[in-house]
Amino acid sequence: MASLNKALRNCIAYQRISNSGTMNFTWGKPSNVKGTVFRKKKPLVNTDTKVETVQNVLKNTNERSFKKYKKKIERPTVHIKRKHKKDKQKLLNPIKNNPSEPPQQTKAVNLFHNSQKQFSISHSSKFESEKLFTDSGKKFSDLDIHKHLISNLEKINFNSLTTVQEKVIPIGLSRKDILVRSQTGSGKTLAYAVPIINDLLTLTPRLQRKDGLQVLVVVPTRELALQTHELVNKINTFQWIIASHLCGGENRKSEKDRLRKGVHILIGTPGRLLDHIFHTSVLKLNKVRCLVLDEADQLLDMGFRKDIIRLVEELNKARINSTENEGAQESNNEENPRQTMLLSASLTKGVSELADFVLKNHVFIDALEEEISEDSPDRLLIPNTIEQSYILTPVKNRLVTLSAIIVAKCKQTSKVFVFMASTQMVEYYYELFSRCLLRMPLNRGQYATRAGLLSGDGDDSDLSDEEEVLSTQFFKLHGSMDQKIRKKVFTEFRAAKSGVLFCTDVAARGIDVPTADCIIQYTGPQTDKDYLHRVGRTGRAGKSGSAIIFLTEAEEAYVARLQQLQVRLRKLNSTDFLNCLSEVMNEPDHERAARNLQQHYEDTVRQDKDLHFSACMAYSTWSRFYNSYPTKMRSIFDFKKVNLGHYANSFALKNTPSEISKTVRGEVVNMETPRLNQKLSNYKDEDVAKRSQGFDAKMSKRITDFFNLRPNKKQKNSDSLEDADHNKHALDKAVTTFPQCSQDIESVERSSETEESTSLNIKAS
Numbered sequence: 149m150a151s152l153n154k155a156l157r158n159c160i161a162y163q164r165i166s167n168s169g170t171m172n173f174t175w176g177k178p179s180n181v182k183g184t185v186f187r188k189k190k191p192l193v194n195t196d197t198k199v200e201t202v203q204n205v206l207k208n209t210n211e212r213s214f215k216k217y218k219k220k221i222e223r224p225t226v227h228i229k230r231k232h233k234k235d236k237q238k239l240l241n242p243i244k245n246n247p248s249e250p251p252q253q254t255k256a257v258n259l260f261h262n263s264q265k266q267f268s269i270s271h272s273s274k275f276e277s278e279k280l281f282t283d284s285g286k287k288f289s290d291l292d293i294h295k296h297l298i299s300n301l302e303k304i305n306f307n308s309l310t311t312v313q314e315k316v317i318p319i320g321l322s323r324k325d326i327l328v329r330s331q332t333g334s335g336k337t338l339a340y341a342v343p344i345i346n347d348l349l350t351l352t353p354r355l356q357r358k359d360g361l362q363v364l365v366v367v368p369t370r371e372l373a374l375q376t377h378e379l380v381n382k383i384n385t386f387q388w389i390i391a392s393h394l395c396g397g398e399n400r401k402s403e404k405d406r407l408r409k410g411v412h413i414l415i416g417t418p419g420r421l422l423d424h425i426f427h428t429s430v431l432k433l434n435k436v437r438c439l440v441l442d443e444a445d446q447l448l449d450m451g452f453r454k455d456i457i458r459l460v461e462e463l464n465k466a467r468i469n470s471t472e473n474e475g476a477q478e479s480n481n482e483e484n485p486r487q488t489m490l491l492s493a494s495l496t497k498g499v500s501e502l503a504d505f506v507l508k509n510h511v512f513i514d515a516l517e518e519e520i521s522e523d524s525p526d527r528l529l530i531p532n533t534i535e536q537s538y539i540l541t542p543v544k545n546r547l548v549t550l551s552a553i554i555v556a557k558c559k560q561t562s563k564v565f566v567f568m569a570s571t572q573m574v575e576y577y578y579e580l581f582s583r584c585l586l587r588m589p590l591n592r593g594q595y596a597t598r599a600g601l602l603s604g605d606g607d608d609s610d611l612s613d614e615e616e617v618l619s620t621q622f623f624k625l626h627g628s629m630d631q632k633i634r635k636k637v638f639t640e641f642r643a644a645k646s647g648v649l650f651c652t653d654v655a656a657r658g659i660d661v662p663t664a665d666c667i668i669q670y671t672g673p674q675t676d677k678d679y680l681h682r683v684g685r686t687g688r689a690g691k692s693g694s695a696i697i698f699l700t701e702a703e704e705a706y707v708a709r710l711q712q713l714q715v716r717l718r719k720l721n722s723t724d725f726l727n728c729l730s731e732v733m734n735e736p737d738h739e740r741a742a743r744n745l746q747q748h749y750e751d752t753v754r755q756d757k758d759l760h761f762s763a764c765m766a767y768s769t770w771s772r773f774y775n776s777y778p779t780k781m782r783s784i785f786d787f788k789k790v791n792l793g794h795y796a797n798s799f800a801l802k803n804t805p806s807e808i809s810k811t812v813r814g815e816v817v818n819m820e821t822p823r824l825n826q827k828l829s830n831y832k833d834e835d836v837a838k839r840s841q842g843f844d845a846k847m848s849k850r851i852t853d854f855f856n857l858r859p860n861k862k863q864k865n866s867d868s869l870e871d872a873d874h875n876k877h878a879l880d881k882a883v884t885t886f887p888q889c890s891q892d893i894e895s896v897e898r899s900s901e902t903e904e905s906t907s908l909n910i911k912a913s
């Protein structure tokens with residue numbers, strides 16, 4: 149009976165949702181039927197659906213047949229759907245439904261009609277989080293460490309200890325195993341780096357190059373490896389202690405050479421470390437005194453569990469072999485057991501299992517002095533110096549709202565991270581903003597009166613007369629970028645005075661850009677931990693920062709979800725930001741300024757086939773991403789509730805979703821002849837034909853490039869699993885993007901499965 153009631157409730161809920169008259173039940177007065185009673189209601193719209201009452205069903209059927217009935221009454225809606233298909237499509241794609249009709253380019257973009265809401269600002273109450281610096285005011289000089297190390301730390305303005313450092317360093321110095329949980333940006337790196345360097349400094353006799361590897365630091369990403377190496381180098385100015393880093397995408401030969409010369413501290417990503425362990429004979433693990441697993445939660449999230457286990461086993465094996473071969477006295481291994489430190493910003497089940505596996509009689513250090521860690525291990529520890537908020541925007545306003553926030557932040561010389569769902573989104577928005585938001589035509593103020601002016605409807609002189617409207621730099625970072633470029637971008641962004649980094653989650657963890665003061669999540673995180681780590685890129689070392697997440701009304705439940713994890717978000721007023729567009733667009737009315745900007749984006753995209761293709765790819769990967777939220781999050785980020793047409797707007801696309809998917813599949817859709825740009829509209833028919841041929845060639849190159857994301861065997865061994873994961877994901881996307889090539893992909897995937905196992909059997913391979 150309980151499940152019958154449940155089914156009835158669902159039925160009622162269903163009816164309430166589809167209150168367009170497609171169903172024919174409603175709440176009614178009690179009648180002779182026990183329990184919830186319904187009465188028949190006239191359909192709101194004319195349908196030829198057969199109407200039945202629940203009463204009849206209750207009378208005549210048992211629970212089982214009710215289920216059948218429920219299915220039956222759901223079926224007619226399908227029928228109705230068909231009948232009203234056009235209406236539904238209109239609802240989903242209000243912009244345009246007929247692929248053969250070109251988008252109405254001169255039609256002003258209606259961004260605000262019936263959609264702009266006045267958002268109220270609610271007060272945020274912050275939950276207490278970890279104190280960055282303790283009240284004790286303890287300094288590095290108070291620690292029992294080498295005086296030269298202290299002076300090195302002081303030279304780079306590290307004087308006072310952060311909470312986590314105060315707790316970890318003394319235990320680290322005693323060479324005990326440690327499990328550390330501490331919030332992002334709290335100084336965990338130094339917490340393990342100081343004891344390590346002090347330990348190596350105090351070794352007698354003094355270390356020599358031939359002494360081999362002493363410390364192994366495992367980090368999840370290449371950027372983190374580089375950054376950790378930089379920090380270690382800053383405090384390790386002792387010429388006889390050599391630190392180096394290894395990570396995927398770099399030249400293996402030069403890494404081998406470095407290893408051959410002798411390295412004492414090695415920082416790297418798991419895949420590449422394992423690779424060298426198996427293939428570089430000079431790399432010996434028998435003398436390793438200390439193993440650090442930094443960002444353990446991310447290591448596990450990225451699927452490195454097996455690699456870490458393998459690595460630990462190799463370390464253990466090397467120790468045992470060395471003790472057996474050299475004799476206990478000589479190897480000194482028993483007196484000096486390996487110290488292992490495991491650090492994480494969140495304490496998950498996986499992390500504690502890993503801790504049980506790698507640590508021995510460890511000390512657990514939680515920088516937050518509350519029992520919370522045991523009561524609610526899921527709690528997200530976010531520094532309270534970060535002002536967290538969300539912005540509710542109608543989907544079609546997303547692009548201009550993002551632009552407005554970027555403009556507003558860049559006016560304050562900010563350094564901004566903008567997190568996006570996919571590599572293709574990063575590529576596209578980086579390109580779009582670089583073209584449209586930094587410089588604008590001088591006559592853009594007349595846009596409202598002369599439609600299309602921004603896109604070149606006026607004289608050619610109008611086109612060339614541009615001015616800088618935003619003085620900042622745009623950067624992009626994602627996993628498909630060449631390692632050298634990735635390194636360069638990361639270094640440049642860190643060094644820049646201000647800038648906006650469009651990035652995927654590859655930049656979400658561990659990356660330290662001390663001056664980053666704003667985090668924008670343009671697409672929501674897939675997990676709560678992703679939220680934590682993205683936000684943690686700001687508010688580093690006690691600095692203040694802000695974090696804004698874009699949500700739609702349907703996604704607002706995410707705020708409540710975060711609240712359960714003791715994270716509170718403030719609601720932001722989108723008009724506060726949109727005002728900034730007035731200045732940029734030379735248009736006092738901010739709504740019109742926003743409309744003009746949207747139009748500018750759309751015109752730019754329409755006129756450039758490459759950019760248009762990139763927009764379609766970005767859209768396509770976004771929809772894949774949105775459709776793949778984990779079950780826990782799917783009720784909030786529900787693909788079924790998404791208005792795909794509006795989302796296309798937020799990619800500055802005037803095409804319908806089906807046109808977009810045709811484009812990404814390589815079918816050249818009826819792209820209108822660009823009319824606005826005079827230069828392009830001067831094309832004769834043959835030119836257009838030639839262009840389309842060129843486009844086909846480009847398409848096929850792109851498809852090839854897409855597949856080439858998967859490294860060949862040679863590359864594979866040189867890359868970390870981070871790349872393998874990424875490429876698997878990319879291939880996955882390619883299946884939807886280019887279904888006609890799915891066979892190729894399947895065969896690549898089959899070979900990839902074999903390759904993946906090589907990460908554990910590299911020796912054999």
Ligand SMILES: Nc1ncnc2c1ncn2[C@@H]1O[C@H](COP(=O)(O)OP(=O)(O)OP(=O)(O)O)[C@@H](O)[C@H]1O
Pocket residue numbers: 305306307308309310313330331332333334335336337338493657658659660661662684685688689
């Ligand atoms: N004692 C200190 N005094 C001042 N600044 C510090 C101190 N220790 C670390 N920092 C700075 O704090 C910032 C964050 O440090 P770090 O990257 O080690 O944090 P983290 O806890 O590892 O963060 P995440 O978990 O996000 O990786 C860095 O810019 C670092 O230079």
